[in-house]
Amino acid sequence: MEEYVGELWHKLVTRVADKQHAEAAVNLDEISKTAAIFFRALGGDAGLNLSAAASTRHGARRGWRDRLASSGERIELSWRDGETLRLPEKIDLFSERSLNRDMYLWLTALSAADVDDNLPWIVRNQTATLATLTRFPGLVSRYYRLVGALLLLRTLPSKLPIEEAAQESAIRQALQQPGSIYDLPTAKKPFQPVLLWTHPSPPVNASNKVSSSDGAPEREQSDDKNVAKSRRKHAAERTDMPDGKDGFLMMFRAESLFSWTEYINVNRPQDEEDDIERAALAAEDMDTMTVARDGETSVAKLRFDLDLPSAGEDDTPLGEGIPLPEWDYKKQVMQPDYCRLQEYVSPQAQPCELPTQLRRTARRLRSQFQALVPTRTWLKGQQDGDEIDLDAWVRQEADLLSGTHADGRGMYRAQVNQQRDLACLLLADLSLSTDAYASDHARVIDVIRDSLFLFSEALSATGDRFAMYGFSSLKRGNVRFNRLKSFDDRYDGLARGRIQAIKPGYYTRMGSAIRQASALLAAQPQRQRLLLLLTDGKPNDLDRYEGRYGIEDTRMALHEARQQGLRPFCVTIDNEANEYLPHLFGVGGFAVIRKPEDLPKELPLLYAQMTR
Amino acid sequence: MENLPFYQSHGSEIELFERAWRNNLPLLIKGPTGCGKTRFVAHMAAQLNLPLYTVACHDDLTAADLVGRHLIVDGQTVWSDGPLTRAVREGGICYLDEVVEARKDTTVVLHPLADDRRILPIDRTGEILAAPPSFMLVVSYNPGYQNFLKGMKPSTRQRFISLAFDFPSAAQEEAILIGETGIDEMLAKRLVSIANAFRALRDHDLEEVASTRLLVYAAILIKDGCEPTLACRAAFVETLTDDPETAVALREVIDATFGL
Structure with missing residues (x-):
């Protein structure tokens, strides 16, 4: 009974205190893509993520209803740091949905403005406001609508003690006439948060x-x-x-x-x-x-188990290891010889045949891909062409002489030229994450293995030159690059055996692997060179190769590949890939396969589409 | 000279073009789509008073399409000059637009014309044409990433002197808009500001960015009485993207510039 009454009371007071408008709420999820593009278009840093902000205790005065329901003491502020732009998870301040939405866009626009971060908070926000309004005059009316609506929600200065009233008046003036306040008066209690402004990374420095x-x-x-x-x-x-x-x-x-x-x-x-x-x-x-x-941390504990195998168990290293550079985005410098990449080849691999369950699909793919084999033929009887089709001409003249009606066929020969001057390197992610189950009966690594098999079958039918490598890494000193088939190897039982022997392990230092693959591919004489990356997630490694550092290094490696005239393309089964792949591969530079079990069939088809 | 196509210079490209022409050097112009390459060549041809032959290259373009071929006319074969041959005979400018689109075996016919020999051998007729001093070969291409599978043979590329074009600076682009369409300065400023906002999205959200040409289109629509946000949507948003969410974001940028 006591509990029941308590629950009722809680419902009652929170409803009374809740000045939010749930029906007009706009969630960050609905608007995040628009906001992200808007942010970049307005000059914001393209490498930033967008994410929801943590709620913080603001400590300012609350209304009696809030105090009664002990709600309203936390608030989600927006701020920005080197990696992320943070916006509230949900905005439901106003009763009009369009105002809540405008609030998101306004916060985005304000965060994109380039102002000196060292200015005092109140000055910085006014400067940013002025800069944004000058550059985008269309926002002026929206801004003042927002200010008007927001001021109605703030406590009036007349209802506050003197010091806080002075503070509140200053904030009100700064909102209404940005650029007019240079100093924020101090008060004992913190002021109410100003939701139209971005806040410095909350209180912790x-x-x-x-x-x-x-x-x-x-x-x-x-x-x-x-x-x-x-x-x-x-x-x-x-x-x-x-x-x-x-x-x-x-x-x-x-x-x-x-x-x-x-x-x-x-x-x-x-x-x-x-x-x-x-x-x-x-x-x-x-x-x-x-x-x-x-x-x-506990994640690090988990990773501790991933030690390297003993030398006897491990794949056979080939050569000394190749030093490779790595990009540090914070310093904006290339660190020469920062990583060491080691090429491995599996010693246990025994020559084998294609697994039986793949044979039917492989046969079908082979016949489909044989149609892509280059042909260079002359077409006769064309309306237009380089050469005269003498046969057709003689026939027509003869027809005319014998009084038969000429059928108006073309009298030229044209050459159809389908040159396939193409080399492709497939780079497969073999990190430990591929050990996860992709569906009820197959792990990601199994899906990748089948994809590699079918891909090789299809490509050997076209005659395109191709190579296949797998990669994983354990910190910068140990980037592992598994040779499955080099450009010069034949696709034979041994190559199949190496594909059969792939196993998941370690992490994903994508940049180094891409650099090495680019170097191999760039040495090929073909005109079109495709670097195909098969992966299941973001770049990461045990050391700082994570988050933006990893992404930016990978991006730089891809940029270098493009400069060498290669075309990188990524095929991924990571459902969240849309958040970071556009930054790495550009629009149209990647494909997300929603159902991992479809990958083996999809991959050759994607290749056919790309190279047609 | 009253028919001189409008062209706003943004550097020393006019001077360089004239020097190349005077000294019989072939010229390669590279730059993003719609930044004024073709307009520049048309302007220069008019200024130097030379006939201009423009060929838009594509991957089915053969050497015969450039040089010429035999046609059958009334039971006789008749030789018909291609645009390149005509330009050589008349001593004009031959302009190959988007030359990387053409196959390598096609561009090879340019080689003897593009070095100090300056001749055009025509295999089918056995003729060898020597180019007069006023003849000039100009090629252009767009180094955007969609051309990565293509690219030019180094042996072709090294026969040209090269000019890089990019989108003009904001002030110059405003001048172009005003010169081209006669809109007022305020409007030109806003349009250029939108275009530059969209250009920040290159490679990340948009494959191609708003070209000066699209800006001119938008200005023409507005000049004709079209409501500005509507004109910008038609000229930019729907042209640049098919993705509905990206389109919403681009519209927000336009609304932020013109207001509601």
């Missing part, structure tokens, strides 16, 4: 706290598993890792949320942390996640 003891690459954020689901970022705060000598062990866990949020400077290795689900739930409720940089 990350740059001061970064400390890395040995300069080694560390992992930046370890919460990808949880965040991927809710698309919500936690404000991350970095703190020094204590050395553990003076620590007392904190024995109680998520009983009280406070013990989670307040970072106590003790070494608390997460050996016992297997209850990931509960940890994720607790993390949802936290404002700030404190991650110390000792590389011992």
Whole structure:
């Protein structure tokens, strides 16, 4: 009974306090693509991701209804850092849907403005507002509509204590006449958040706290598993890792949320942390996640198991290893000889035949692909052509002389020329993620293996030159490049045996693999050279090769490939690929296969379409 | 000279063209689509008072299409000059647009014309034409990435001196719009601002970006009384993308410039 009444009360007070307009809400998901393009068109950095912002406690005065329902104390602010543009997950401030939508676009436009980040917050936002309104005068009317609607939601200065009233008036003036306020008066209580402005990365200033003891690459954020689901970022705060000598062990866990949020400077290795689900739930409720940089996050623990096999078990390395550069986007420099790539060939591979279940499809593909074999023939009886078709002409003259009606056939010969001057290198991702199950009975690696088989069958029918390699990596010193079939190898039982022997392992340092593949492909004399990348996810590796660093290095490697006159194309089974592949491969430079089990059949067809 | 096509110079390209022409050097012009390559050649041909033969290259273009072929007329074979041969005979400018689209075996016929020999051998008639001093060979191509499967043979490419074109600066582009269509300065500024916003999306969201030509189209529509946002949608949004979500974003940029 007590519970029942409590629930009723909760419903009642939250409804009273809820000034939001659920029916007019606009979600970030609905608008994210539009907003992202809008952001880039207005001059925003094309490498930024768009994601939902974490809610933060603003600490400002709330209305009595809010206090009663203990709601409204958190707010989702928008901000931008080197990797991400963050916007609220949902905007439902206004009763008109169009206003909520305009609010998103306004925040996007404001974030795209190029202003000095070192200006005081209030000045910076006014400068950005002015710059945006000058460049896009069409936004002026929308801006003032938004300001008008927003001011109605803010507490009137007359209802506030003197200091806060001065502050509020300044903000109001800055909104209505951007550029007129240079200083924000101080007050004891924080002011109400200004939702029309972008905020500095909320309250934590990350740059001061970064400390890395040995300069080694560390992992930046370890919460990808949880965040991927809710698309919500936690404000991350970095703190020094204590050395553990003076620590007392904190024995109680998520009983009280406070013990989670307040970072106590003790070494608390997460050996016992297997209850990931509960940890994720607790993390949802936290404002700030404190991650110390000792590389011992639970994800790192998991990765620890992926050690290299012993020398006897491993594939046979070929040669010394090839030094390759890597692009550091933060410094905007190419780091020469930063990675070492090792070419391997599987020693256990035994020559084998095509697996029986693929034979029927292979036969069909072969006959389809034989139609692509180049032919250079003369067509007779054309209306237009390089040469005169003497036969046709003589026949027509004879017909005319004998009084028969000439049928008006063409009297020229034309050459149809279907040259296929083409080389293709297929680069397959063999990282550990391909060990996952793609469907009920096949792992991703099995799908990739079948694709490689069918692809080779199809290409050997066309006579196009092709090579196949697989890649994976374990940090920068060990990029593994598995030779399945080089351009000079024949496609025979041994090549099939190597395809049969592929197995998943390690990570995805895409840039180095692409650089090596480009070098091999660029040495081919053909006119059209296609670099086909088969993958199941983003570039990543154990060290800092992750997130934007990995993406930007891969992008640079692809850029180099294009400069060498190669054409990169990506085939992926990653359903979220649309978020990053356009940045890497451009529109029309990639294909997403929704059902992984279709990949073996789709891949040869894609190839046929591309090279026709 | 009153028929001189309008052309807004943005550097030393006019001077370079004249020097190349005076010294019998062939010229290669590269630049994105719609940035004024063809207009530039037409302008120069008119200024130098030379006949201009333009060939739009495609992958079925054969050497015979350029040089010429025998035709059957009234039971007789008659030799018919192709555009290249005609330009050589008359001492005019032969302009091959999008030359990378042509196959390599076709572009090889240009070789003897494009070096110091300056001759055009015609295999089918046994004739060898020597080009008069006023003849000039101009080729152009668009180095956009859709041409990566193509590209020019280095042996062809190294016979030309090259000029790179790009979209003009904002001020020049405004001048072009005003010169070409007579719209007012404010409108020209806004159109150019939209185009530059779209150009920031090159390679990421859009395959091709708004060309100066599209800007001129938009200006013509507006000049004709078309409502500006409508004209921009027709000229830019629907031309540049087929993807509905991208189209929405592009429209937002236009609305942000012209207002609602």
